[in-house]
Amino acid sequence: MNLKEYYHVTSEGLQKIPSLKEAVAKLNSETYVWFDYIDADRNDLSELIEPLGIHPLSIEDCTDENQVPKMDDFSTYSFLVFNAIYYKDTSLITDEVDIFIGKNFIVTVSGYSENSLMPLIGVRGVVERNIQGITQGPAWMLHKILDHVVDQMADAIDGLETEIDMAEEAILEAPATFLPSKLLYLRRNLLSLRKILFHEREVLTRISRNECDWIPKKTTIHYRDIYDHLSNYLEMTESYRDNVNSLMELYASMLNNKMARDSNQTNASVRRLTLITTVFMPLTLLAGIFGMSEWSMMTGTENWRKAYPYFGVIMIIIGSVNYFFIKWMEKRDIKRLSQSPENMQ
DSSP: OOEEEEEEEETTEEEEESSHHHHHHTOOSSSEEEEEEESOOHHHHHTTHHHHOOOHHHHHHHTOTTOOSEEEEOSSEEEEEEEEEEEETTEEEEEEEEEEEESSEEEEEEOOSTTOOHHHHSHHHHHHHTHHHHTTOHHHHHHHHHHHHHHHHHHHHHHHHHHHHHHHHHHHHOTTTOOTHHHHHHHHHHHHHHHHHHHHHHHHHHHHTTOOTTSOGGGHHHHHHHHHHHHHHHHHHHHHHHHHHHHHHHHHHHHHHHHHHHHHHHHHHHHHHHHHHHHHHHHHHHHHHSOHHHHHHHHOGGGHHHHHHHHHHHHHHHHHHHHHHHHHHHHHHHHHHHTSHHHHO
16 A cells, blocks of 8 residues: 655645645745655655655665664754554554654655554544644644554553463463463563663653754653653563563473472372382282192192181281381381481571
8 A cells, every 4th residue: 555645734734735746845934744655665755855855864764664763863854763563463563653854844654564553543544633733833743643653552562461461360270281482472572562662762752852953842841741651661561571571480380380290199109009019029929939739739738728718818917017017118218308407407
């Protein structure tokens, strides 16, 4: 969606201008012209180099989507890079918003992201809803645009907070089935958001200090309100990042506890099987060497009715002695461990 439109901003509102040539002709000290570009390429923006004195490096920065928020000052204008942020389907979506502001003009360039919502609800809609607030000059329009971009970040931050809460509930309910990759995605999104907010706050800091020649001092108080919002969002992002790190530690701890419980259950089963094997091992040996037939031969075949019960009683006694002896050894080992110097400390 490649669109470019030109508007003459006067005290009466917006007056659409059909061509760039006519828009340049409207430039004067009393009013200003708004150049609005959506998804523009380098050729579209290059037409502004000569009439507005835009530096080619600024045009190059507009077409580079990897730019961090910044403000560059030139002799006839200031160039601002801002990022609009949206959170949709657990993904952090950013759309670069580039703004040129001079004495009697303002240029807005947006809509580079494929998932961007800015062309639909952004710059043009903000301007149309605040006609009375922007007629005083380009600085007032810039304030409305930046204020809208920052206000849209609240939904993204709320979305991240909801994702963190859902991840915490999932970890507490079923740590074994929780996917830790969700926490990694959240941390990556928070790091990206923190980077954007940090640089945008630096831009607002410079504006609040009256370092932009095209923003009069009487308007800086309004920009300080945007600065306060960005500072608040940055603090929330830092807090959410700490929460994600805590959730990663919680997940690892609960997973280790579950593995320890499973290991203890396995050890208990092995101990029971070992006890059964130890008890029946000598009985099996007796049964193998002194089997029923051998026992009856030793006592005489005529005494088999007494020999079998005696043999069974002897095996029960031997098994019982083995069982209680093993239990006594376990209690002795437990007592020794409890009285060892390491455990007493």
